Amino acid sequence: MAITARHTATLALAHALSAAERGLPVFPLSSTKLPALRSPHRGEPEPVLCRGECGRPGHGVHDATTDLTGVRSLFAAAPWATGYGIACGRPPHHLIGIDLDVTSEPAAEPAPDSAPDSTFDAPPDSVAALQQLALQHLFTLPETVVVLTPSGGRHIWLTGPPNVVVPNSAGRLAPGIDVRGAGGYLVGPGSVTARGAYRPAPGTAGLAPAPCPRALLRLLTPPAPPTRAPHHRHRSGAAQEQPARGHGLVQFVRAAHAGQRNTRLFWAACRAYEHGFGETLTEPLVDAAVHTGLTEHEARATIASAARLTAGP
Template sequence: MSTWIRARDSALYAISQGYNVFPLSIYKTPSIKSPHDKGHSCRGQCGKPGHGVHDATTDAAYARHLFDLSPRAAGYGISCGGRMVGLDLDRKNGVNGVESIYQLAAKHEFQIPQTMTVCTPSGGFHLWLSIPAGVNVPNSAGRLGPGIDVRGTGGYLVGPGSTGKAGEYTLHPKLGDVVVQSVPEQLLKLMLPKPVTRRIPRADPSPVTASRALDGLVKVVLNAPQGTRNDRLYWAAAKAWAHVDDGHMGAAEVEAALVEAAVRQGLTAGEAARTVASARRSGAAA
């Protein structure tokens, strides 16, 4: 069986279980090229494929069409947010996310449920957890602890049956295809942003003004020359977080938009999320 067929069939199985999917390249990035020039802010409103996680679908026929447009697809992404959040536990480069999550569980007195678990090529794991309706969990990188990344609204996980440059993503051999368990209440609280004291805005910006400001920062990332991507992303994120603190923008919207733009520039979702999170931490410490 070819890598492409395995990825497509695995994605179709995920759809049968109710998950939203879209094709990924062997680099774990969206495999369909954007129909727009750099600097666009479209997230699928145009109706054309090529918008990354915004292409995710539960329509099997449309998923087949997306894979037909992606003859070099090697995997598929499962969009998070809405009904599910993902924990990406890295074990590489001296960081052990598995140890970190157990330390977090012991400190905050919650149990890690035996939920759907995907083994990653680096020796880490993706844990799938269900969340209550209406809860918006933001993406984060390392905020809960070293090697722990959260995939929430606007984020995605690489699905089992996918192949990356380092190897295959497979179901945990001891757990298999199990029911996704609810996120522990204490862990959910840790995932959500901490309340911050907001400065009173000098003016009450309209939604249109805030949207244009975010679009401008996204364009900074999308137009970054080679070798400046991280620097431009960090700068744009710092500016965006300042707007969030002023109450001009939403945190989840900012993180999702900037990470997506960085992924289109060639960064991995993890790298981008870590840079955005670093900009937020630096701003909070200022």
């Protein structure tokens, strides 16, 4: 048992060093996928907001480094580590992780002679959601690193521009899809957890992380809607009254230029449905979208898609 544990720890370090050599900041993980080193500030009477400034290890993703001596030092302090984490959002790659979660229902067995699709051979719920987004926003995922998780999911690795901060999220992009961005981390391939091993998908091990498509990047970093302007006028007659709390979203759509009209409409509709007034804001959003050049049919289809994606289980 001790020999097996040492072997696992040695392999974890080897994989982590290999990743660090490729410019990926790494740190040791335990078999629970959590940072292997405990905080040096545990037990202190007051909460300590430290991200490694104290110079001691044990700050989770903030320990991540590409320095090979530093990596060896971290693993020497955590000989029980069975894997490694890769910090997202850090230079030089500014890694973005798209995590396709598993469904509660078992996936169908592939045909014996069929070759797995490294990106989309995953549980149908998360795959369908990602494919719907790709069709809706006209992007195609490039060939890139894909990591298979022990539960049957997929981690798709993409890179972002240095001046864009991609936040972490769970299910915000679409049901079954989590995003790992700045401050988050991915479990590196070669790691062993209590549920099994993480491994590269066939045909992707030799690839470098590919740039995130621009349309997808806009979905991952939606801008905040503009501040709502005060109402000084009241419409009368048959014109429909626009809800005050949706005014900013409508103006956000009206300000869209070619190439961003559908994206802005989709984002605004999602926010309206998430806050409970999507139905009320549908007609004002349709009018705003038509004003930018979309057809009424396109606008209503986009809003309907937002309604489906934000609907509860």
